[in-house]
Amino acid sequence: GAVVSQHPSRVICKSGTSVKIECRSLDFQATTMFWYRQFPKQSLMLMATSNEGSKATYEQGVEKDKFLINHASLTLSTLTVTSAHPEDSSFYICSASPGSNQPQHFGDGTRLSIL
């Protein structure tokens, strides 16, 4: 089955640090990947759609300069949380689909803790 790998699984760092999270589709190509954020006991909130070879599409209220997305190839998207602060602490999950009308497959998520 389709596999999506996300790395790292856990990050703890000081306020002001920038953190990069990688999302890879291991056995299929994905022209689009998706980044979600999830707070404890809440739903997944779509942050942005990562588009291979072009700019990401951000949802309303998501700061594009804060959450930098790069989709350099058909199998890799990265999310960089720039100058992270404690309020950025959350569970970040990426997903990708082999094509339209296909399921989204999720990475294992990254738990980000900013001290």
Added chain:
Amino acid sequence: QQPVQSPQAVILREGEDAVINCSSSKALYSVHWYRQKHGEAPVFLMILLKGGEQKGHEKISASFNEKKQQSSLYLTASQLSYSGTYFCGTEYTGANNLFFGTGTRLTVIP
């Protein structure tokens, strides 16, 4: 754009049935259903693409009422492994981006 799920939480004994509903305020292109266990990523259950379509996966099935902008997930003869939070993911435009519902926490007890 977030769809609303009901109930918010439900507790079942093994073998009992449950229905989880997902309602959207906008017209739907498709509905996906996922189950998430604590601290883990969501796991895909099924996708419904057409109005009125019903799909099944073992003892879990779902329906999609396009006119009512609703979908329901049916769990029959529940097992302990069914415990988790269920989310519907709604797609509005065919662009593959999903907006997840408010979630339903299901607990199955022996």
